[in-house]
Amino acid sequence: xxxxxxxxxxxxxxxxxxxxxxxxxxxxxxxxxxxxxxxxxxxxxxxxxxxxxxxxxxxxxxxxxxxxxxxxxxxxxxxxxxxxxxxxxxxxxxxxxxxxxxxxxxxxxxxxxxxxxxxxxxxxxxxxxxxxxxxxxxxxxxxxxxxxxxxxxxxxxxxxxxxxxxxxxxxxxxxxxxxxxxxxxxxxxxxxxxxxxxxxxxxxxxxxxxxxxxxxxxxxxxxxxxxxxxxxxxxxxxxxxxxxxxxxxxxxxxxxxxxxxxxxxxxxxxxxxxxxxxxxxxxxxxxxxxxxxxxxxxxxxxxxxx
Amino acid sequence: xxxxxxxxxxxxxxxxxxxxxxxxxxxxxxxxxxxxxxxxxxxxxxxxxxxxxxxxxxxxxxxxxxxxxxxxxxxxxxxxxxxxxxxxxxxxxxxxxxxxxxxxxxxxxxxxxxxxxxxxxxxxxxxxxxxxxxxxxxxxxxxxxxxxxxxxxxxxxxxxxxxxxxxxxxxxxxxxxxxxxxxxxxxxxxxxxxxxxxxxxxxxxxxxxxxxxxxxxxxxxxxxxxxxxxxxxxxxxxxxxxxxxxxxxxxxxxxxxxxxxxxxxxxxxxxxxxxxxxxxxxxxxxxxxxxxxxxxxxxxxxxxxxxxxxxxxxxxxxxxxxxxxxxxxxxxxxxxxxxxxx
Numbered sequence: 001x002x003x004x005x006x007x008x009x010x011x012x013x014x015x016x017x018x019x020x021x022x023x024x025x026x027x028x029x030x031x032x033x034x035x036x037x038x039x040x041x042x043x044x045x046x047x048x049x050x051x052x053x054x055x056x057x058x059x060x061x062x063x064x065x066x067x068x069x070x071x072x073x074x075x076x077x078x079x080x081x082x083x084x085x086x087x088x089x090x091x092x093x094x095x096x097x098x099x100x101x102x103x104x105x106x107x108x109x110x111x112x113x114x115x116x117x118x119x120x121x122x123x124x125x126x127x128x129x130x131x132x133x134x135x136x137x138x139x140x141x142x143x144x145x146x147x148x149x150x151x152x153x154x155x156x157x158x159x160x161x162x163x164x165x166x167x168x169x170x171x172x173x174x175x176x177x178x179x180x181x182x183x184x185x186x187x188x189x190x191x192x193x194x195x196x197x198x199x200x201x202x203x204x205x206x207x208x209x210x211x212x213x214x215x216x217x218x219x220x221x222x223x224x225x226x227x228x229x230x231x232x233x234x235x236x237x238x239x240x241x242x243x244x245x246x247x248x249x250x251x252x253x254x255x256x257x258x259x260x261x262x263x264x265x266x267x268x269x270x271x272x273x274x275x276x277x278x279x280x281x282x283x284x285x286x287x288x289x290x291x292x293x294x295x296x297x298x299x300x301x302x303x304x305x306x
Numbered sequence: 307x308x309x310x311x312x313x314x315x316x317x318x319x320x321x322x323x324x325x326x327x328x329x330x331x332x333x334x335x336x337x338x339x340x341x342x343x344x345x346x347x348x349x350x351x352x353x354x355x356x357x358x359x360x361x362x363x364x365x366x367x368x369x370x371x372x373x374x375x376x377x378x379x380x381x382x383x384x385x386x387x388x389x390x391x392x393x394x395x396x397x398x399x400x401x402x403x404x405x406x407x408x409x410x411x412x413x414x415x416x417x418x419x420x421x422x423x424x425x426x427x428x429x430x431x432x433x434x435x436x437x438x439x440x441x442x443x444x445x446x447x448x449x450x451x452x453x454x455x456x457x458x459x460x461x462x463x464x465x466x467x468x469x470x471x472x473x474x475x476x477x478x479x480x481x482x483x484x485x486x487x488x489x490x491x492x493x494x495x496x497x498x499x500x501x502x503x504x505x506x507x508x509x510x511x512x513x514x515x516x517x518x519x520x521x522x523x524x525x526x527x528x529x530x531x532x533x534x535x536x537x538x539x540x541x542x543x544x545x546x547x548x549x550x551x552x553x554x555x556x557x558x559x560x561x562x563x564x565x566x567x568x569x570x571x572x573x574x575x576x577x578x579x580x581x582x583x584x585x586x587x588x589x590x591x592x593x594x595x596x597x598x599x600x601x602x603x604x605x606x607x608x609x610x611x612x613x614x615x616x617x618x619x620x621x622x623x624x625x626x627x628x629x630x631x632x633x634x635x636x637x638x639x640x641x642x643x644x645x646x647x648x
Contacts, residue, residue: 199456235572
C-alpha cells in the first residue's frame with residue numbers, strides 16, 4: 001500500500017475565529033498539498049518526491065506557517081527551518097534560520113543530496129543555496145499582512161494563534177508530510193517559520209533530525225508539529241520509531257504514548273503524523289486541533305481540522 | 307567501653323554504634339551508586355606512529371586537568387551539571403583540543419563553534435551553533451537552558467542572547483592558533499589539488515558525562531567542528547539526541563566523530579533507547595551503536611556514557627579517542643588508544 005499524510009500545524013483553533021469561508025480556504029490548501037503528493041505516489045514516484053511536493057505547496061500557501069506566510073520573529077523577519085529524511089538510505093538534510101529561501105524544503109533536500117553535510121544554518125546555508133543556483137528572495141516575500149498583524153498583537157501582549165491569525169491563544173504552526181511509496185520506501189519532511197515573536201536564531205524541532213523529522217525504512221517516518229523545545233528534549237520523532245522497533249509497539253500506540261504520556265509529563269503539546277512499514281497512517285494531536293490530511297491506495301482520503 | 311558503669315555510657319555506646327552503622331550504611335549506599343565523571347577530547351587522535359612522547363604527555367596533562375576540575379566539584383557535593391560544565395570549559399580553554407580556544411577553522415578561517423548541555427533530571431537542554439565570538443560556548447548553551455525558554459539558538463541570534471545575559475564577546479582572533487592556521491592552509495591546498503584532507507583531525511570534539519551524589523546524570527559537548535568546513539555547517543554536537551543526551555531514566559552520552567553520521571543515526575539517544583527499552587547493559591548498547599549501527603553506515607567515531615548505577619562506557623571505532631574517567635571507587639584513568647596500547 002502506498003500512502004501519504006500531511007499536517008499544517010497543531011494548536012488551538014477556536015471554531016468561533018475560523019469562519020466557514022476561512023475553513024474552506026484551509027481545507028482547499030490541505031487538499032491541494034495532499035493530492036499533489038498522492039499523485040506522485042500514484043505515478044510510481046518516490047516517497048521523497050511525494051513529501052517534497054506536498055510540503056512545497058504548503059510553503060507556497062500563505063495560510064500556513066512555512067515559506068510564504070511564515071510567522072515572524074520579534075524583529076519582524078521571517079526565519080525559516082526545514083528538514084527532510086530519506087528512510088531508504090537513512091540520508092537527511094536540514095536548514096535552519098534562513099531568511100531568503102522561498103522553499104526551505106528544497107534547500108534541505110539539496111543539503112541531503114548535494115553536500116556531505118546534514119545541517120546548514122544562517123548565511124552559510126544561503127551561500128550554499130546560491131552555489132546550487134537557487135534564487136534568493138527578499139525577506140518581505142514571506143511577510144503577509146496577517147502575520148505582521150499577528151506579531152503586533154503578540155508584542156502588545158495579546159496572545160494569538162500561529163495557526164490562524166489573529167486568534168487567541170497561541171498555537172504551533174508547522175507543515176509536514178510523511179509517505180510510503182510502492183517500493184516500501186519511507187520519507188518525512190517538515191518546514192516551519194517557528195513561533196510568532198520568537199527570538200532571532202531560535203531553532204525548534206523541525207530541522208532537528210530525530211526531534212521533528214525522522215524516517216527509517218521498515219520502521220516508520222514521522223513529522224511533528226508543536227511546542228518545539230519539548231519535542232527536542234523528548235527526541236520525539238526518533239522516540240516513536242524506537243518504540244516501534246525496540247518494544248514492538250504499534251505505530252498508533254507509540255504515537256499515543258509520546259503525545260499523551262511523555263510530552264504531557266514534560267508539559268508540552270502538539271501533534272504528529274506518521275506512517276509505518278506497511279503504509280498504516282497515524283495522525284494524532286494533544287491540542288484542540290491539527291490541520292491534517294491522509295490519503296492511501298486503499299481509497300482513504302480525509303481532510304480534517306478538529 | 308567493654309563494661310559500662312552507667313546506663314548513660316551504655317546508651318552512648320549504643321548510639322555510637324548506631325551512628326557508625328549509619329555511616330557505614332551511607333558509605334555502602336554511596337558505594338552502590340558512585341560519583342562518576344567521564345570525559346573525551348575527541349576521537350580524531352593522532353596515529354600512534356606520529357605521536358611523540360612530549361605531545362602525548364601534554365594531551366594527558368590536558369585531559370587530567372579537565373577530569374580533575376570536574377571531579378573535584380562532584381566530590382564537594384556539586385551537581386553533575388556543574389561537573390560536566392567545568393570539565394568541558396577546561397578543555398575549551400586548552401588550545402590542544404578542538405573546542406573554544408584552538409578550535410579548528412572553517413573555510414573562511416574562523417572558529418565557528420557549537421555546544422550543547424543536557425540535564426537528565428528534567429530533562430532540560432540547551433544548545434548553541436555557529437557562534438563566532440563566544441569564549442566558552444558551553445556556558446552559553448547552559449544559559450540557553452537555564453535562562454531562556456528555548457533549547458537551541460544559532461549564529462547572530464545566539465550571540466545577541468549572550469550579550470543580553472551579560473557575557474563578554476571576544477574577537478574572532480581570540481580562537482585562532484598557529485597550528486590550526488597551518489591545518490587550514492594544508493586543507494585548502496589539498497582541496498585545490500582535489501585531494502581529500504586527512505580525516506583524523508576531523509573528529510576532535512570535547513565532552514563530558516557525569517553522575518552526582520543526588521543520582522542526577524548530565525552530558526555536555528563542545529566543538530569547532532571540521533577543518534575547512536562550510537560556513538554554517540552544524541554537526542552532531544549541538545543536536546540533542548545526536549551528539550549529546552541525558553535522562554535520569556536511562557543514561558548520559560557525549561559523542562565525537564563524523565557528525566553527519568551521528569545525526570542520521572541519532573546516536574546518543576539511540577544508545578539510551580537501547581538501554582531503556584531493550585534492557586541492554588550500557589557497555590553493550592554503546593558497542594552496538596558504535597561498532598555495528600554506525601560502522602555499517604560508514605561512520606567513524608566514539609562515545610562516552612554513564613548510567614544511573616554508575617556503569618561507564620567509553621568506546622570508539624576509530625584509531626583512538628582521548629578519554630578519561632574518575633569515580634569515587636578510586637578509578638582514575640587517562641587513555642588514548644585501544645586495547646593494545648593506552
